[in-house]
Amino acid sequence: MIMKISRETLLKTVFRSLILTLAFAGSLFAQGAPDWTQPFPPFRVVGNIYYVGSRGLASYLIVTPQGNILINSSLQSSVPLIRASVEKLGFRFSDIKILLISHAHWDHCADSALIKKLTGAKYMVMDADVPVIEDGGKGDFQYSHSPSSFYEPTKVDRVLHDGDQVKLGNAVLTAHLTPGHTKGCTTWTMKAQEDGKSYNVVIVGSPNVNPGYKLVNNTLYPQIAGDYSRMFRILKTLPCDVFLGAHGNYYGLEEKFAQMKSGGPNPFIDPQGYQSYVAERERTFRSELERQTAAAK
Numbered sequence: 001m002i003m004k005i006s007r008e009t010l011l012k013t014v015f016r017s018l019i020l021t022l023a024f025a026g027s028l029f030a031q032g033a034p035d036w037t038q039p040f041p042p043f044r045v046v047g048n049i050y051y052v053g054s055r056g057l058a059s060y061l062i063v064t065p066q067g068n069i070l071i072n073s074s075l076q077s078s079v080p081l082i083r084a085s086v087e088k089l090g091f092r093f094s095d096i097k098i099l100l101i102s103h104a105h106w107d108h109c110a111d112s113a114l115i116k117k118l119t120g121a122k123y124m125v126m127d128a129d130v131p132v133i134e135d136g137g138k139g140d141f142q143y144s145h146s147p148s149s150f151y152e153p154t155k156v157d158r159v160l161h162d163g164d165q166v167k168l169g170n171a172v173l174t175a176h177l178t179p180g181h182t183k184g185c186t187t188w189t190m191k192a193q194e195d196g197k198s199y200n201v202v203i204v205g206s207p208n209v210n211p212g213y214k215l216v217n218n219t220l221y222p223q224i225a226g227d228y229s230r231m232f233r234i235l236k237t238l239p240c241d242v243f244l245g246a247h248g249n250y251y252g253l254e255e256k257f258a259q260m261k262s263g264g265p266n267p268f269i270d271p272q273g274y275q276s277y278v279a280e281r282e283r284t285f286r287s288e289l290e291r292q293t294a295a296a297k
């Protein structure tokens, strides 16, 4: 009897500390990494695509003769950094006509309301992410109790559906629904022209399973595991020459930027790197799903 009680107590203590650890990891995650607010030199990636994000949070400017498209408004404090990058490249912040995002998480969308106010840009978001964007992050299946991940609720001007195109000037971007990480997580594709050649560009939304994500018995997102599988199926079929994503660490931004400065072929043209990345992320997802499935039995 005494043994039983102490084992129960022990189990309770272990369980409680596990919950505390998870909560701590979750709140750390919500606060973000230091490199999210560190400036990074803006530069032309390929064709009319420019990097205007911070060291850790990617934003892209697609430049056309009819105005520009910005992908990812990033954190609530990111506008001065993005603006400085846009202007350093010789473009005008007010020429941003369309605002897009990778997915409805605060590190990619929190400054959208301010950018809309400053530029009058039309905000276009994938259907399943729209309710979360319009309630400022409170409706997110994972972070609804994490106020540090909330942001100003932002009106979406155009609701996108899987396969929809966004056109401005000579730029055509296609929105691919790649759900799981968020319900409306979006991978953008477009073509870029450089030195007489045309390249398929892929900007990955996010293939990552965040700390605390429940892949099994998730009452707020029952189809989450199936959505991740669908996402990997789609990522594997997208033709990719130029590999980009919502965070620079998906595709080795810093290493490739350093390589680019030293000359030679454009390091962002990296079809092999894309394939390996997607395969590695899928393996990580599968093993996490197996772990959670076994634990739920």
Ligand SMILES: [Zn+2]
Pocket: 103, 105, 181, 206
């Ligand atoms: Zn995210």
